[in-house]
Amino acid sequence: MAQAEAVPRRKILVAVDEGDESLYALSWCLTNLVSHHSKDTLILLYVKSPPAVYSAMDGTGYLFSSEIVAAMERYNQQVSDSVMEKAERLCAGFDQVVVEKRVESGDARDVICQTTQKLGVDLLVMGSHGYGMIKRAFLGSVSNHCAQNVKCPVMIVKRPKSTT
Amino acid sequence: MAQAEAVPRRKILVAVDEGDESLYALSWCLTNLVSHHSKDTLILLYVKSPPAVYSAMDGTGYLFSSEIVAAMERYNQQVSDSVMEKAERLCAGFDQVVVEKRVESGDARDVICQTTQKLGVDLLVMGSHGYGMIKRAFLGSVSNHCAQNVKCPVMIVKRPKSTT
Numbered sequence: 404m405a406q407a408e409a410v411p412r413r414k415i416l417v418a419v420d421e422g423d424e425s426l427y428a429l430s431w432c433l434t435n436l437v438s439h440h441s442k443d444t445l446i447l448l449y450v451k452s453p454p455a456v457y458s459a460m461d462g463t464g465y466l467f468s469s470e471i472v473a474a475m476e477r478y479n480q481q482v483s484d485s486v487m488e489k490a491e492r493l494c495a496g497f498d499q500v501v502v503e504k505r506v507e508s509g510d511a512r513d514v515i516c517q518t519t520q521k522l523g524v525d526l527l528v529m530g531s532h533g534y535g536m537i538k539r540a541f542l543g544s545v546s547n548h549c550a551q552n553v554k555c556p557v558m559i560v561k562r563p564k565s566t567t
Numbered sequence: 568m569a570q571a572e573a574v575p576r577r578k579i580l581v582a583v584d585e586g587d588e589s590l591y592a593l594s595w596c597l598t599n600l601v602s603h604h605s606k607d608t609l610i611l612l613y614v615k616s617p618p619a620v621y622s623a624m625d626g627t628g629y630l631f632s633s634e635i636v637a638a639m640e641r642y643n644q645q646v647s648d649s650v651m652e653k654a655e656r657l658c659a660g661f662d663q664v665v666v667e668k669r670v671e672s673g674d675a676r677d678v679i680c681q682t683t684q685k686l687g688v689d690l691l692v693m694g695s696h697g698y699g700m701i702k703r704a705f706l707g708s709v710s711n712h713c714a715q716n717v718k719c720p721v722m723i724v725k726r727p728k729s730t731t
Contacts, residue, residue, distance in 0.1 A: 413599070431720060435577070435690070436600065526599070531714065547711055550695065556595060556724040559714050 412442040413525040418515050418545075419449050419490045421482055424530030428560035429493055432528045436558075437500055444501040447490045448518055450511040451479050512548040519553045528558040576606040577689040582679050582709075583613050583654045585646055588694030592724035593657055596692045600722075601664055608665040611654045612682055614675040615643050676712040683717045692722040 417432055419425045429447070437443050483506050494502045507514045519527050531546050550557045581596055583589045593611070601607050647670050658666045671678045683691050695710050714721045 428720075544715075546714065550710065550714060550723050551708075554725055554727065556592075556722060558720060558722050560720040561718055563718065 412444070414444045414446065414522060415526045415528060416446045416448055416515075416519055416522065416524040417490075418511070418527070418529040418549075419447050419486050420511070420530075421486055422530060422532055424532050424560070424562040426486075426489055426493065427562040428528055428530045428558070429490055431560045432558065433493060433497060436526070436528075437497060442499070442501075444503060445494060445497075446503045446505060446518075446522065446524070447487060447494075448505045448507065448515065449483050449486050449490075450514045451483055451506060451508045453508045453510075512545050515545065515549050516552045519549075519555060524553075524555055526556050526558060527553055528560065531559050531561045576608070578608045578610065578686060579690045579692060580610045580612055580679075580683055580686065580688040581654075582675070582691070582693040582713075583611050583650050584675070584694075585650055586694060586696055588696050588724070588726040590650075590653055590657065591726040592692055592694045592722070593654055595724045596722065597657060597661060597664075600690070600692075601661060606663070606665075608667060609658060609661075610667045610669060610682075610686065610688065611651060611658075612669045612671065612679065613647050613650050613654075614678045615647055615670060615672045617672045617674070676709050679709065679713050680716045683713070683719060688717075688719055690720050690722060691717055692724065695723050695725045 415432065415436065417425075417429045419429060432445075437445065487504055487506070491502065491504070494500065505518065507518060515527070515529070518524075527549060529546050529549065532544065546557070546559045550559065579596065579600065581589075581593045583593060596609075601609065651668055651670070655666065655668070658664065669682065671682060679691070679693070682688075691713060693710050693713065696708065710721075710723045714723065
């Protein structure tokens with residue numbers, strides 16, 4: 404256990420979303436990476452779809468009124484709150500870890516990469532999916548994109564079939 | 568430190584090759600993942616090109632005589648020994664970790680995935696490259712392929728620019 408002293412304080416970014424897999428990734432990270440490193444900072448990042456998505460869909464002029472846009476944003480906010488709440492609950496037993504929450508808006512692939520760079524993160528942890536199946540088919544997997552583009556180590560965690 | 572007792576014994580496969588990045592990945596793994604888990608098993612996997620590669624290139628009938636094939640295999644063996652020696656040296660300070668060495672032959676992408684499955688590995692650690700630039704352009708990155716195909720968590724470690 405002599406090496407314990409040599410371990411630096413790390414900044415670990417965990418990308419969370421509404422899928423169970425990202426929470427499994429957080430849980431894996433807590434069990435396998437964080438528990439013995441009392442001074443780590445865990446940054447929980449949730450990326451909302453940008454409001455521009457609704458404007459772009461508003462081609463008919465009345466299908467997406469400002470009320471509907473507001474309702475969708477409220478719903479988005481609720482989803483974001485719910486994800487963050489679940490993620491925080493998972494971290495609850497790890498008193499020694501500093502947990503920071505960040506909610507950003509934009510394309511998850513770009514925002515995760517940019518935030519990782521901007522904050523000088525030591526490790527990015529994420530589930531292997533992150534988009535729905537159809538969006539993934541067009542845009543590719545978020546984790547693949549991030550693994551190729553961020554400069555720090557990337558941990559891609561898949562949820563085992565047996566726990567689904 | 569109460570959580571230390573709950574951490575299971577893990578089987579971690581580290582794919583090593585002649586590139587410095589894979590040894591950096593091993594080093595990262597030792598510092599960030601292994602040091603506090605005394606009972607982990609670290610499997611160092613080196614994948615040699617299969618002998619079939621030479622047979623396929625042997626179109627002229629004399630360019631690759633059996634002597635040349637034998638010389639290439641000896642060279643391959645030397646590279647493999649050298650990589651494993653460096654990797655073992657990195658592990659030297661971690662007496663509590665069980666280190667196993669495996670040398671397999673075949674396409675690195677397939678062999679890494681198959682070995683990970685076969686051994687029931689808990690975590691696969693690898694550098695982000697693994698092929699030379701030209702081969703990667705045709706075949707895609709080894710780490711991308713493995714991240715998509717293995718079922719366990721995958722740790723992709725990039726060597727920071729500053730250490731090159």
